Each structure stands twice: as C-alpha cells, then as structure tokens.
Amino acid sequence: MSSATPATPASTEDPIAARLRTLLVRAPTAVAFVRGQRFEVVSEEFNHLFGFNDDGELAGQPTRLVHTTDMAHTALQERADAAFAAGRPLDEEIEYVKRDGHRFWGRLQASPVHWDAPSGESLWIVEDVTAARALRLQPTWTAKHDAVTELANRREFERRLGEHVGSRRNEPVSVLWVDVDRFGEVIKDMGAEVGDHFLYGLGQMLISKVRASDLVARLEEDHFAILLPDCDQHYAQIIAEKVRSSIASYRLRWGLHRTRVKASLGVVQIQPTLVTVDAVLGGAALACTEAKAAGGDSVRVFVSAGGYEELAG
The missing domain is CATH 3.30.450.20 (PAS domain)
Structure with a gap:
C-alpha cells in the first residue's frame, strides 16, 4: 500500500x-x-x-x-x-x-x-x-556639463558636432532638436524647483532612448539636442518619433506634483549645404519651429534650405 x-x-x-x-x-x-x-x-x-x-x-x-x-x-x-x-x-x-x-x-x-x-x-x-x-567638482566637468540636468552643455555639444561638420568621412551624422511644448506653464503652475527636477528626469529618459555613442545635451531652458553619429536621415526620423512618443507618455512625479508634457522635434542630417555648426543647428531649430507651428507634439525634417518634410506625430 x-x-x-x-x-x-x-x-x-x-x-x-x-x-x-x-x-x-x-x-x-x-x-x-x-x-x-x-x-x-x-x-x-x-x-x-x-x-x-x-x-x-x-x-x-x-x-x-x-x-x-x-x-x-x-x-x-x-x-x-x-x-x-x-x-x-x-x-x-x-x-x-x-x-x-x-x-x-x-x-x-x-x-x-x-x-x-x-x-x-x-x-x-x-x-x-x-x-x-568629485567628478562634477572638477573644472573640466563643469565646463562641459549643464548643472541642472548633468547632460552635456551647449558648448560641449557644439564642439562634438564640429568634429563632424565638414568631415570627409562618409559616415552620415544627424541632429535632433527637442523643444518641450508649453514648458512655461509647468514652471508657472509647479515652480522652478519642480521644473528643474522635471528637466533632470527628462534628460535621463532621453539618454535611455538613444545609443551609448550618441550625445544628449541641454542647450538652454527647455531645449535639448541629440547628436547621432553614423545615423542617416531615415533612422534619425525613427529615433525622433520614438523620442516624441516617449516624452508624450512621460509623467513627472515629484511629491504630490503630477504633470505631462509633449514636445516638438526637428531633424537634420549634416549635408554639403550646411557648412558650419550654426548652420546645422539652425536647420534643426527651423524644422522644430515648423513642428511647433503645426500644433506641437510632432516631428519635422529639414531637407534643404527652406524645405521641410513632415513626419506624422
């Protein structure tokens, strides 16, 4: 048994x-x-x-x-x-x-x-x-990084971008310009301290959406830029749409404060007609301005002087 x-x-x-x-x-x-x-x-x-x-x-x-x-x-x-x-x-x-x-x-x-x-x-x-x-207190770190987000600052971004502008290498390089829509309302409603924490969190989220070889920077206020080496316009558009979608679903949680925002993005691939760093950034910024003018939460691509290509957002 x-x-x-x-x-x-x-x-x-x-x-x-x-x-x-x-x-x-x-x-x-x-x-x-x-x-x-x-x-x-x-x-x-x-x-x-x-x-x-x-x-x-x-x-x-x-x-x-x-x-x-x-x-x-x-x-x-x-x-x-x-x-x-x-x-x-x-x-x-x-x-x-x-x-x-x-x-x-x-x-x-x-x-x-x-x-x-x-x-x-x-x-x-x-x-x-x-x-x-200790690293942040070093003069070299301070000179290259934004104090609020700890991302690269504009000077460092322009320096790194300058290594590609005018280069004879055949590697395609693209730039994304990211502008948070109506960020001033966040500051007005929640205060500058909450806004700074939001910008830090947003910067960390942007890093998680790109490759380790890419560079994310805060240029000024609520304007960010992403340098995409070895990335042509087609793939830059895909990344831009992923970034736009991620920002739209990103929620700021800071104590009892909750909010959502959206963003407009401009995309540009370095091309022979853009011979300076300012020209490349200007092209990306102009495309971003076009996205904001269309109502925000969208992506536009700079294809030539004065021309844009819409990417549904």
Missing part, C-alpha cells in the same frame, strides 16, 4: 510582507523606512552602505547615527519636514558617516509613506555619489 507524500504546509506569512522582505534582502538598493528619527526597517544594501552587517543592523537605531554632527542631523530634519509639508520629497546630497567613521557623500531621496500624514513614517533611498560628486 503506497502512502501519499505529505503536502508542504503553505506559508502563513502575509504575501505583501514576504515580498517586501525579499525586496529588502535582494534588491541592490539602499532603502530604509524611518519613523520618529529612528530606522524602522532597513534593506541589506542600506546596512552595507553604512558599514553594518548582520551582527549590527541599523534597524532600531537613531538616524543621528549616520550623520556627521547633531547640527547636520537637526538641519536635515527641518528641511525634510518643510519639504514634506509642502508636498515635495527631499532630494539632496549629504555627507554621511559610516560605522567605522569613514565619511562619504550620499544622495538622499526621502518622501513620506503617506502624503496625507507627512510627519509620519518616511522612505529613504540613499546612493553613494562620492565619486560622481
């Missing part, structure tokens, strides 16, 4: 709690839940970031433990309280101290777990930005 294999008893742990526990152990992100200036729950990566292991977890410890001074800790709490009360998360670079006394710079992104109770439990996400911060 054969006997049935006994069934394995189902776990009685709450599924949501089990998922959170797994996330805190396995995710390569330093995450902590904070209440009353104490760490309630911390991820494994959060412990490791501050030099704590299983024999000395940060859970239950005061948040003062990871700050350099009482004054720095108090000032941070005051800034967080003010931001949360205004419906904004806190996003700052802060000097922290590890368990062994070693100091490092971390980017803290903190927000209330429940926005209707901003003084209650909050979520902290910390990233070590020591190396990135």
Whole structure:
C-alpha cells in the first residue's frame, strides 16, 4: 500500500510582507523606512552602505547615527519636514558617516509613506555619489556639463558636432532638436524647483532612448539636442518619433506634483549645404519651429534650405 507524500504546509506569512522582505534582502538598493528619527526597517544594501552587517543592523537605531554632527542631523530634519509639508520629497546630497567613521557623500531621496500624514513614517533611498560628486567638482566637468540636468552643455555639444561638420568621412551624422511644448506653464503652475527636477528626469529618459555613442545635451531652458553619429536621415526620423512618443507618455512625479508634457522635434542630417555648426543647428531649430507651428507634439525634417518634410506625430 503506497502512502501519499505529505503536502508542504503553505506559508502563513502575509504575501505583501514576504515580498517586501525579499525586496529588502535582494534588491541592490539602499532603502530604509524611518519613523520618529529612528530606522524602522532597513534593506541589506542600506546596512552595507553604512558599514553594518548582520551582527549590527541599523534597524532600531537613531538616524543621528549616520550623520556627521547633531547640527547636520537637526538641519536635515527641518528641511525634510518643510519639504514634506509642502508636498515635495527631499532630494539632496549629504555627507554621511559610516560605522567605522569613514565619511562619504550620499544622495538622499526621502518622501513620506503617506502624503496625507507627512510627519509620519518616511522612505529613504540613499546612493553613494562620492565619486560622481568629485567628478562634477572638477573644472573640466563643469565646463562641459549643464548643472541642472548633468547632460552635456551647449558648448560641449557644439564642439562634438564640429568634429563632424565638414568631415570627409562618409559616415552620415544627424541632429535632433527637442523643444518641450508649453514648458512655461509647468514652471508657472509647479515652480522652478519642480521644473528643474522635471528637466533632470527628462534628460535621463532621453539618454535611455538613444545609443551609448550618441550625445544628449541641454542647450538652454527647455531645449535639448541629440547628436547621432553614423545615423542617416531615415533612422534619425525613427529615433525622433520614438523620442516624441516617449516624452508624450512621460509623467513627472515629484511629491504630490503630477504633470505631462509633449514636445516638438526637428531633424537634420549634416549635408554639403550646411557648412558650419550654426548652420546645422539652425536647420534643426527651423524644422522644430515648423513642428511647433503645426500644433506641437510632432516631428519635422529639414531637407534643404527652406524645405521641410513632415513626419506624422
């Protein structure tokens, strides 16, 4: 007589709690839940970031433990309280101290777990930005990058574009000009600080839509440009349409603030009639102006002096 294999008893742990526990152990992100200036729950990566292991977890410890001074800790709490009360998360670079006394710079992104109770439990996400911060402080980095978006600035974009203008190489090169539609309304409704965070997020999204060999830059205000080496007009149109669609579906989330925008794009391929950097950028900008004049959220292609080709958007 054969006997049935006994069934394995189902776990009685709450599924949501089990998922959170797994996330805190396995995710390569330093995450902590904070209440009353104490760490309630911390991820494994959060412990490791501050030099704590299983024999000395940060859970239950005061948040003062990871700050350099009482004054720095108090000032941070005051800034967080003010931001949360205004419906904004806190996003700052802060000097922290590890368990062994070693100091490092971390980017803290903190927000209330429940926005209707901003003084209650909050979520902290910390990233070590020591190396990135040191790089940004170098004069060479500052000279080539935009401070808000951390993308290449106009000077660097023009320098890189200049390497292709007039080149005798047979490699096709194209440029996209991106102009966010009605961005002034975002600034008016949500404020300059939210606008800056939106521009940063938009810049990071643009990077994710192009190749590693391409260059994304912020030229000015809400105007971006993308340099596409080894890319002819046909493929530049495809990329432009993908970028347009991605911007249209991109949602800004910054605390309680939510908004969507659209963009107009101009496309130009470097050609013999465009003999200077200004001429190439001018062609892309003119095509973009035509897209905006058509109502925005569309793409236009510069084909010759004074000529445009419409790409449905």
